[in-house]
Amino acid sequence: MSSPAGAISHKNSAVSQMLERNQALFVGKRLLVCGALEDDYPRQLATLADALTVFTTDYCYYHSQQSALKDAILFDHQLGGAPRFDALLLLMPKAKAEAQYLLAMMTPLLEAGADLFLAGENRGGINGADKLLAPYGEKPIKRDSARRCSLYHGELSKPVAPFELDAWFSRYECKMGDTELTVMALPGVFSADGLDLGSQMLLATLPPMGGELLDFGCGAGVIGSVLAKRNPGLEVTMVDINALALESSRRTLAINGLQGKVHASDVYSDISGKFDRIVSNPPFHAGLKTFYAATETFLAKAPEYLRPHGSLTIVANAFLRYQPILDTHFKQTETVRSDAKFKVYLSKV
Numbered sequence: 001m002s003s004p005a006g007a008i009s010h011k012n013s014a015v016s017q018m019l020e021r022n023q024a025l026f027v028g029k030r031l032l033v034c035g036a037l038e039d040d041y042p043r044q045l046a047t048l049a050d051a052l053t054v055f056t057t058d059y060c061y062y063h064s065q066q067s068a069l070k071d072a073i074l075f076d077h078q079l080g081g082a083p084r085f086d087a088l089l090l091l092m093p094k095a096k097a098e099a100q101y102l103l104a105m106m107t108p109l110l111e112a113g114a115d116l117f118l119a120g121e122n123r124g125g126i127n128g129a130d131k132l133l134a135p136y137g138e139k140p141i142k143r144d145s146a147r148r149c150s151l152y153h154g155e156l157s158k159p160v161a162p163f164e165l166d167a168w169f170s171r172y173e174c175k176m177g178d179t180e181l182t183v184m185a186l187p188g189v190f191s192a193d194g195l196d197l198g199s200q201m202l203l204a205t206l207p208p209m210g211g212e213l214l215d216f217g218c219g220a221g222v223i224g225s226v227l228a229k230r231n232p233g234l235e236v237t238m239v240d241i242n243a244l245a246l247e248s249s250r251r252t253l254a255i256n257g258l259q260g261k262v263h264a265s266d267v268y269s270d271i272s273g274k275f276d277r278i279v280s281n282p283p284f285h286a287g288l289k290t291f292y293a294a295t296e297t298f299l300a301k302a303p304e305y306l307r308p309h310g311s312l313t314i315v316a317n318a319f320l321r322y323q324p325i326l327d328t329h330f331k332q333t334e335t336v337r338s339d340a341k342f343k344v345y346l347s348k349v
Helices: 014-020 041-048 059-072 096-109 126-133 197-205 222-230 243-255 293-305 323-329
Strands: 030-035 051-056 073-075 085-091 110-121 141-146 149-155 170-176 179-185 212-216 235-240 261-264 275-280 306-317 332-338 342-348
Touching: 014 041, 014 110, 014 141, 014 149, 030 041, 030 096, 041 051, 041 059, 051 059, 059 073, 085 096, 096 110, 096 126, 110 126, 126 149, 170 197, 179 222, 179 243, 197 222, 197 306, 197 332, 197 342, 212 222, 222 235, 222 243, 222 275, 235 243, 243 261, 275 293, 293 306, 293 323, 323 332, 323 342
Parallel strands: 030 051, 030 085, 051 073, 085 110, 212 235, 212 275, 235 261, 275 306
Antiparallel strands: 110 149, 141 149, 170 179, 306 342, 332 342
8 A cells, every 4th residue: 555645736835835935046957856746846946947857756746747847757666877967856755764765866866066955844854854864965054944844955975876776675574364475665665664454454354366356556565465376366456656666566576476467557547447356455644644535536436447246345444434435336335344443345336
């Protein structure tokens, strides 16, 4: 399960409003932007910078900006190439480990002496900028603090090692009943550190199955991989909006000798055909905010992607009001397992 970016705002965020006060810092730069992108502000940066590249791991964001930014925006889990930028703007992601990952990836693409800008909400870890930038240069300057956000400015003055993707994967073993699985995960991906209780409950509930399965919001690929291992012949498709999750799922499948299709989709944007089963531990957090709209769309439209007699099985926090949505769009919904924290719903078309 990965967190959706939610609807992209056309009103600039508090962080972007703070950056607008400091636009002189970006004029004439060969600028690389990455991290927690959430609005149209990079379009303004494109008019200021000499050259702009926006790198995002969020397919929802990429989808919303591609027509405006064209080749200037890239969606992937990794960006490579020779040093060609003289400034980096990192918008602080929710997970500190993801910020470290992005800095390790981006700094080899910067020329010596390049500007390092870190911006974010004060409650989102931006005040740890000193430690984040310590491997790359001297202590950064706090350039601005406004709207409960801060902007730090450092300089790339230390040598950086080439980026090694494999070094950033965490690996752990998990056991679900008789099924053992090795899980590979990049920083910030759901289930990166261990199998969550909700997914454990979901997997303990699911019966043997065949046909075609969609694992929606696949995260590190645990649910789809466990089901593929339990059910030889099951055709598994995994989708997520997070490029780091998608690469984690590919690695989890590969290390366990399993087959499956893995690709990006903003809810159902890149899904065609129908499935016998859809299974999910659907996302409801977006950054620092709780966000339901993408999951509500996922649930409401699920019957359109199920074959006759197909079913949807999800696990959700007990306090989330998914039952009315499921009752509206499915012929039959039942709670097949629950405890104080989670409920597993089975819905049939």
